[in-house]
Each structure stands twice: as C-alpha cells, then as structure tokens.
Amino acid sequence: MITENGTHTGTEAGTGQPGLSPADTAKNAAACRAVDFVEDGMRVGLGTGSTAAFMVRRLGQLVREAGLRVTGVPTSSRTAALARDEGIHVVTLAEAGWLDLTIDGADEFDPAFNLIKGGGGAHLQEKVVATASDRMIVIADPDKDVAQLGAFPLPVEVLQFGWEVTQRLIAELLEGQDVASRGITRRMGAEGPFVTDEGNFILDLHLGRIGNPPALALALNQIAGVVENGLFIDICDVVVIGHPDGHVTVRDRHSGRETSHGAVPDNAFSGLGG
Incomplete structure (x- = not known):
C-alpha cells in the first residue's frame, strides 16, 4: 500500500494486485x-x-x-x-x-x-x-x-511574515464572494504550523461552496502576502x-x-x- 506521504508498505503498483483496499x-x-x-x-x-x-x-x-x-x-x-x-x-x-x-x-x-x-x-x-x-x-x-467546488477546504499558501494580516484581508475578501461559509484555519502539522517546501504557511478556507471559482482565484492572488491558491482554472x-x-x-x-x-x-x- 502507498500512504499519503508516498511511502511504500509492500504492495505492488499493479491494478488488481491483492491487498489493495x-x-x-x-x-x-x-x-x-x-x-x-x-x-x-x-x-x-x-x-x-x-x-x-x-x-x-x-x-x-x-x-x-x-x-x-x-x-x-x-x-x-x-x-x-x-x-x-x-x-x-x-x-x-x-x-x-x-x-x-x-x-x-x-x-x-x-x-x-x-x-x-x-x-x-x-x-x-x-x-x-x-x-x-x-x-x-x-x-x-x-x-x-463534484458538481460544485468547495466542500474540500481551499488551501491558500501565504508568507509567514504578516500572515495574520493576510488572513484578515482574505476574510474581508470572502464577504463579497459567492461562497456558502467563510471559515479560515491555519494548517497545523505534527510539531506546529505546517510549513511548505518554500517555507510558507497554508491557510485553509472552509467555504462549503464556491459559486465562481475563476473570480475567487483571481481575487485571492491580488492580496499582498498570498503566494498562491489551490484553485486550478x-x-x-x-x-x-x-x-x-x-x-x-x-x-x-x-x-x-x-x-x-x-x-x-x-x-x-x-x-x-x-
């Protein structure tokens, strides 16, 4: 089996191989x-x-x-x-x-x-x-x-510097977006805040539904401190x-x-x- 982090636990990669869930x-x-x-x-x-x-x-x-x-x-x-x-x-x-x-x-x-x-x-x-x-x-x-994006939390990679301000700006932006909810959490790891390969934090946006993904993707990337968002348009x-x-x-x-x-x-x- 192959776990989420890509490690191998003994099952071969062929489709139809025994032991796969x-x-x-x-x-x-x-x-x-x-x-x-x-x-x-x-x-x-x-x-x-x-x-x-x-x-x-x-x-x-x-x-x-x-x-x-x-x-x-x-x-x-x-x-x-x-x-x-x-x-x-x-x-x-x-x-x-x-x-x-x-x-x-x-x-x-x-x-x-x-x-x-x-x-x-x-x-x-x-x-x-x-x-x-x-x-x-x-x-x-x-x-x-899915019929509409948003049930899965939307990841937004942000600079560590001033991340609290970036989160506040994102929250203000979401007030004018077509989304079902507006929760934001900083992603955590086993030993503290999750840090990406580039040394940044991730804010997960719990939106429930995204009415206009292209508009949201564009707006998020215009916020100072946002490096990139997880919408692929x-x-x-x-x-x-x-x-x-x-x-x-x-x-x-x-x-x-x-x-x-x-x-x-x-x-x-x-x-x-x-």
Missing part, C-alpha cells in the same frame, strides 16, 4: 491508465499525493522493466525522493525547460475541469509545473468528482477516474468525450521487459 484500487487504476499517455522520451511533471504516488511507482516500473525513457520533474521533495527510488531520471523545471505533460491528483474537480488542489501542501509547485506543460492529466477516484485537460472495481473513466475537456475502460487484468505487468 477498494479506494486504493480506484486510485491505482486511474494512475496506471494515466501512465498510458506517457511516450518514450517525454518530460513529465510528477504530482504529489497518494494517487500520484501510485503513478510514480507505475512509471518507475516501466522505466526499469520496459526500458521507458522519461525525464521527471517532481512537484515536491516527497515526490522527488520517491521518483529517484523508482529509478526515474529527475531534473528541475529549469533544466527541463518545458514539459510534455503533467500527471497529478486532485482533491476536487467539477464539470468544467476546475480543480481544488493542495491537500498535501504542494499546490504552488504543482501549479507551476502544470502550467509549464502541454497537457495536464488529473488522476482521481469518484469521490473527487483552465489548466486540466483530461481527468482519469479510477473506480473500486478497477475500471476507468476518461474525460477529455477539449473533445467533450467520455470513455470507459475495463479493469487492468492481473497479468498486465507480465512481459514488460520483452
């Missing part, structure tokens, strides 16, 4: 199907989170056993460590220059392919990497599919949804098509090196 089977199915979009020689943004960890392990398996050549740009220190462990060639975004695609998870996505990301605290790097890519593919389980191109029985649904924003794919069989990973 229904939720992990769904995440794993989506991750494996998304890796089918990766072609030899591509430069790929590697997302952060439990679903993305399945993707990184599947990609690493193809690198080791099928000779797939890829260059990975991780979106967090956690993902970088996992990718190196899997044998994936890792470089910085500056070294890569531009990416063919990014594969990442999401905390919520709506019918317009808007996303909330940042449950793992890496949405700043995730957004930079995703916008430096020709395509972004989101991998998720059905619980992330007009960035995602494809959503791959894994289901507990192992089958996958693929939605394409540009074509408007939705396709279904059967569960990956247990022997899907045999003969990869042939």
Whole structure:
C-alpha cells in the first residue's frame, strides 16, 4: 500500500494486485491508465499525493522493466525522493525547460475541469509545473468528482511574515464572494504550523461552496502576502477516474468525450521487459 506521504508498505503498483483496499484500487487504476499517455522520451511533471504516488511507482516500473525513457520533474521533495527510488531520471523545471505533460491528483474537480488542489501542501509547485506543460492529466477516484467546488477546504499558501494580516484581508475578501461559509484555519502539522517546501504557511478556507471559482482565484492572488491558491482554472485537460472495481473513466475537456475502460487484468505487468 502507498500512504499519503508516498511511502511504500509492500504492495505492488499493479491494478488488481491483492491487498489493495477498494479506494486504493480506484486510485491505482486511474494512475496506471494515466501512465498510458506517457511516450518514450517525454518530460513529465510528477504530482504529489497518494494517487500520484501510485503513478510514480507505475512509471518507475516501466522505466526499469520496459526500458521507458522519461525525464521527471517532481512537484515536491516527497515526490522527488520517491521518483529517484523508482529509478526515474529527475531534473528541475529549469533544466527541463518545458514539459510534455503533467500527471497529478486532485482533491476536487467539477464539470468544467476546475480543480481544488493542495491537500498535501504542494499546490504552488504543482501549479507551476502544470502550467509549464502541454497537457495536464488529473488522476482521481469518484469521490473527487463534484458538481460544485468547495466542500474540500481551499488551501491558500501565504508568507509567514504578516500572515495574520493576510488572513484578515482574505476574510474581508470572502464577504463579497459567492461562497456558502467563510471559515479560515491555519494548517497545523505534527510539531506546529505546517510549513511548505518554500517555507510558507497554508491557510485553509472552509467555504462549503464556491459559486465562481475563476473570480475567487483571481481575487485571492491580488492580496499582498498570498503566494498562491489551490484553485486550478483552465489548466486540466483530461481527468482519469479510477473506480473500486478497477475500471476507468476518461474525460477529455477539449473533445467533450467520455470513455470507459475495463479493469487492468492481473497479468498486465507480465512481459514488460520483452
């Protein structure tokens, strides 16, 4: 099983492998199907989170056993460590220059392919990497599919300096936004305030419902002290949804098509090196 921080506890990454919970089977199915979009020689943004960890392990398996050549740009220190462990060639975004695609998870996505990301605290790097890519593919389980964003708290990364003032300015902004509630909490870790890879705090906005995600995303980033928010607007191109029985649904924003794919069989990973 792969935990939220990307650590491995002994279960292989193949869809249909014994020992996976229904939720992990769904995440794993989506991750494996998304890796089918990766072609030899591509430069790929590697997302952060439990679903993305399945993707990184599947990609690493193809690198080791099928000779797939890829260059990975991780979106967090956690993902970088996992990718190196899997044998994936890792470089910085500056070294890569531009990416063919990014594969990442999401905390919520709506019918317009808007996303909330940042449950793992890496949405700043995730957004930079995703916008430096020709395509972004989101991998998720059905619980992330929502009619309207906002049930999941919206992460906003803020400077530590003056964060209390930034929080007050955000609270004032929310009074004029189409949201259901306006609670704000500073994210905490095991030993105090959660600190991102960039050394910033995260404020989680408990909004319940976001009536106009593009307007809110734009307004938040105009506040001094806000580094970036977790709303991904007009960035995602494809959503791959894994289901507990192992089958996958693929939605394409540009074509408007939705396709279904059967569960990956247990022997899907045999003969990869042939």
